[in-house]
Amino acid sequence: MTDVTLREVARASGCSIATVSRVLTGTRPVRPETARKVREAAESLGYRPNRVARALRSRSTGTIGLVLPQITNPFFPSLVREVEHALHAEGRAVLLADCDDDPKTETDRITTLLDRQVDALLVIPVDERHSRDAVETAAAQVPLVLLDRGCGPGVADSVATDNTTGMALVLDHLAATGRRRVCFVGASGTGSAAVERLAAYEAGAGALDPRAPERVELGDFSLEWGRAAVDRVLPSRPDAIVCANDLIAVGALQRLRQLGVDVPGEIAVTGFDDIPMADLADPALTTVRQPVRELAAEAARLLGRRLAGQQDGPRQSVRLAPELVVRASSAPRAASAQDADSTHTPEEDQ
Amino acid sequence: MTDVTLREVARASGCSIATVSRVLTGTRPVRPETARKVREAAESLGYRPNRVARALRSRSTGTIGLVLPQITNPFFPSLVREVEHALHAEGRAVLLADCDDDPKTETDRITTLLDRQVDALLVIPVDERHSRDAVETAAAQVPLVLLDRGCGPGVADSVATDNTTGMALVLDHLAATGRRRVCFVGASGTGSAAVERLAAYEAGAGALDPRAPERVELGDFSLEWGRAAVDRVLPSRPDAIVCANDLIAVGALQRLRQLGVDVPGEIAVTGFDDIPMADLADPALTTVRQPVRELAAEAARLLGRRLAGQQDGPRQSVRLAPELVVRASSAPRAASAQDADSTHTPEEDQ
DNA sequence: TTGAAAGCGCTAACAT
DNA sequence: ATGTTAGCGCTTTCAA
Secondary structure: OOOOOHHHHHHHHOOOHHHHHHHHHOOOOOOHHHHHHHHHHHHHHOOOOOHHHHHHHHOOOOEEEEEEOOOOOOOHHHHHHHHHHHHHHOOOEEEEEEOOOOHHHHHHHHHHHHHOOOOEEEEOOOOOOOOHHHHHHHHOOOOEEEEOOOOOOOOOEEEEEOHHHHHHHHHHHHHHOOOOOEEEEEEOOOOHHHHHHHHHHHHHHOOOOOOHHHOEEEEOOOHHHHHHHHHHHHHHOOOEEEEOOHHHHHHHHHHHHHOOOOOOOOOEEEOOEOOHHHHHOOOOOEEEEOOHHHHHHHHHHHHHHHHOOOOOOOOOEEEEOOEEEOOHHHOOHHHHHHOOOOOOOHHHHO | OOOOOHHHHHHHHOOOHHHHHHHHHOOOOOOHHHHHHHHHHHHHHOOOOOHHHHHHHHOOOOEEEEEEOOOOOOOHHHHHHHHHHHHHHOOOEEEEEEOOOOHHHHHHHHHHHHHOOOOEEEEOOOOOOOOHHHHHHHHOOOOEEEEOOOOOOOOOEEEEEOHHHHHHHHHHHHHHOOOOOEEEEEEOOOOHHHHHHHHHHHHHHOOOOOOHHHOEEEEOOOHHHHHHHHHHHHHHOOOEEEEOOHHHHHHHHHHHHHOOOOOOOOOEEEOOEOOHHHHHOOOOOEEEEOOHHHHHHHHHHHHHHHHOOOOOOOOOEEEEOOEEEOOHHHOOHHHHHHOOOOOOOHHHHO
């Protein structure tokens, strides 16, 4: 099963391999008659260009490295999916690197990808600070776009969700549904999600209650912290718990249920990200949906731009607006009173 | 920032590029003295082999294509992670292809990967029947290992979980904890998971109750079906619902809660796969954990075997035993009576 | 518009 | 043990 090469197509179509190459890549005009013959020969021989040879010669593999902290993080699979589809649509392939949430591994993976001559890198950095060196070094060698998470200012082009807008959507929604004693359960990290969501809460919560911006508890982005945080915020008798992501929010829901607190009757709970679990929680979680497809598309666009030659335009930093997804966990109390005798939500009755 | 090539290392170390190549790849013995000089030169110049050139010459890219139905299927991320790590440890890289659960797309992705000269393919087929042609064609070109799902008999090497054993573990556990009126909620597909889990249930449930093997409802592997199926099995007054996967089981739990049925007090529920959601459900779901790491390791081993030259040994089909993970959803009724006044499970009190 | 020829950076014969 | 040389299959000058 020896592969068909350009040489054989050339022979079969009676012209030179250069002409065949031109027909197939469309880099130069070829007489229609010749082109047809070449195409027919290629077709009938079942010719498939060898991308490795092409890559060696043209210095472009058509391959993008996708570097992410941990594919098991529930927010990433849908992002990976969209990235894969967006890049495949442009004829590129994705080399996947999972960093085990470890910056050392991340450095290693990035090196490996560069050795494999990826045309560009799409990086979701493990850590705002500890990923920076590796990202900067890599960005000096190939076009690099940061996705979803930042990595210090001005390191590379970046695409991420606008956390500030997202948090504002949550606060507006809570205000509109009569919540006032809101509190925030966040994460103390230095990453953009932790920092920006907290800042946006502090900036916006004052409109609901002058003391709200002070009602803040910081831990990490985990279910466990969500559970623990409930006990810390409950003494302040909040009527809404705004969580910095869905994992925290689901943890909070679990603990609130355990304590017999009615959600959303007594307390509303909101998350951020809209991971699959958000819809499955009970009550289903009101959250902020990141525009996953658009993030992927934008990342692909930025990569394409750099690959097309705009190597040294200014760094571009794109923020995309997320969308509020209202579910049962923040239903207005008036509505929840209607079925206060049951624990299930209106949607579930359908 | 022009890349350093073998040629320059050769010049710097005062020997031929062939010798440098030998030192770096270890394909032939080299005098220690020379080797040291070469290594030093390579080191000081920051030489990195160009894997594309190496691939063109040696006809091996060191790249494996991983083809899967949908990365967003909650069982796959951990599998992808383990595969990535297992292959990376052998110096191979993973080209990821997401098929959108569509056999057409799958065919397309496989073609793309072959064009990119992957050394081998790891395929989780979209569909037992509709993936078969593409898989067979691909298997004729490169080593191919089927992962997690089969694709008809004798098509390629395969690695999967032993569904029969897994289901037996569930039934034994239910028997040991006093359940007798068991029933099964499965899927009607032709895939190995659907078929084998059903068959194992039918084979084993008779030991608990002669009529149990007849109490079977078949739909698909979804939450929605899990919810709907509850209403169909409830009239038979079961004391346990054995589900063919975790999604079905979580759907069942949701519906049971909605109906006010006590789990595990009145009815135990079990799943299969141990997706992340299983541990988060309320009550936490008793399920069968697929040996994800071992599946990945075994797949890597089979690939390595074929790549090492055993091109035409007999097809190998490996089945790995899963593990029962007992959680609250199948706690013995005696225990659940102790806190019958609350809806939460013992674990949650910690 | 086409062809001849020179490599891309490397490995593997084949020499020595 | 080492050097020389011929490509891997393709793209891209350079000529015609």
